[in-house]
Amino acid sequence: MKKLKDLNDSVLLGEEGLSNHTPRLAARAVLRRRDGKYALMYTEKFDLYSLPGGGVEKGEGLIDALKREIFEETGCSCDKIRVLGYVYENRACHNFTQKSFYFAVKAEKHIEKNRLTPKERAVNVKLLWVPYETLVKKITESNPETAQKKYIQARDAAALEEYDKWLKSRGQKG
Numbered sequence: 001m002k003k004l005k006d007l008n009d010s011v012l013l014g015e016e017g018l019s020n021h022t023p024r025l026a027a028r029a030v031l032r033r034r035d036g037k038y039a040l041m042y043t044e045k046f047d048l049y050s051l052p053g054g055g056v057e058k059g060e061g062l063i064d065a066l067k068r069e070i071f072e073e074t075g076c077s078c079d080k081i082r083v084l085g086y087v088y089e090n091r092a093c094h095n096f097t098q099k100s101f102y103f104a105v106k107a108e109k110h111i112e113k114n115r116l117t118p119k120e121r122a123v124n125v126k127l128l129w130v131p132y133e134t135l136v137k138k139i140t141e142s143n144p145e146t147a148q149k150k151y152i153q154a155r156d157a158a159a160l161e162e163y164d165k166w167l168k169s170r171g172q173k174g
Contacts, residue, residue, distance in 0.1 A: 001101065002085035005158035009092045012150045017092030024098045027066035028053025028156075029105040030084070030135075030163045031074060037129035039074050040138055044124035048149055049138040051156045052127075053100070062101050074127055075114045076107035084162045087155040093147045102159035104166060132173070136160055 009015045028051050031039040039052045052073040056065040067078045084102040091097065114127050130138070140157045144150045167173060 001083060002162075003088065004085040004102065004162050005087045005155065006090075007087060007151060007154050008090040009147075012154060013093060013147055015093065018090050019092050019095045019097050021095055021097045023088075024096070025056040025062070025065075026054060026098060026100040027056055027062050027069055027103070028100050028159065029066060029070055029078070029103050030159060031070060031076065031105045031107060032132075033076065033107050033129060035129075036131070038132055038135040039070075039076070040128040040130050040135050041073060042126045042128055042138075043120075044126060046123065046149070048152065049142065050152050051102075051139070051159065053102075066101075066103055066105070070105060070107070072115045073120075073125075074107070078103075078105045079108040080106035082166070084159055084166070087158050089151055089155060091147070091151060100155050100159075102162070104163055136164075 009017055031052055041050045041052050042048070052070055053066065054069045056062060063081065066081070070076055070078050082104040084104055086099055086101045089098045089100070116125055139153065139160055142153060144153050
């Protein structure tokens, strides 16, 4: 799978250091519904926009994790899945590493209401369906003030950049 970006404290924060923590694996998506709207997650407590997805559980494959996370966060099925690539994060500031695998997903069916975890509900995560231009703007144009937000913005922006290249190669717009 293609590496989209390497992120570390030097790149994002101008600080030296690396974490030697075992990487957490995550599956995330640029998710497009049949009506052309895109899934955008908003965490009210942290004023943070992000793409849907989350951690791969023990014994779970990437695609199974992707399908589970998308269903939990959006209530949608993953009907068409295309690999975009991965982003590797090495956060010395948090002693944390993560490898986020990104996919372009088309959801033909909106099965039911999302099923957020108690942790997601506690920070007031909301699902928004927005046009592609709004998705890109909300993800890329904020000015994050914390290291956590900088990492999330940078990794999701890298995935959107790759998605945009893919759309253009097919003569499409978001």
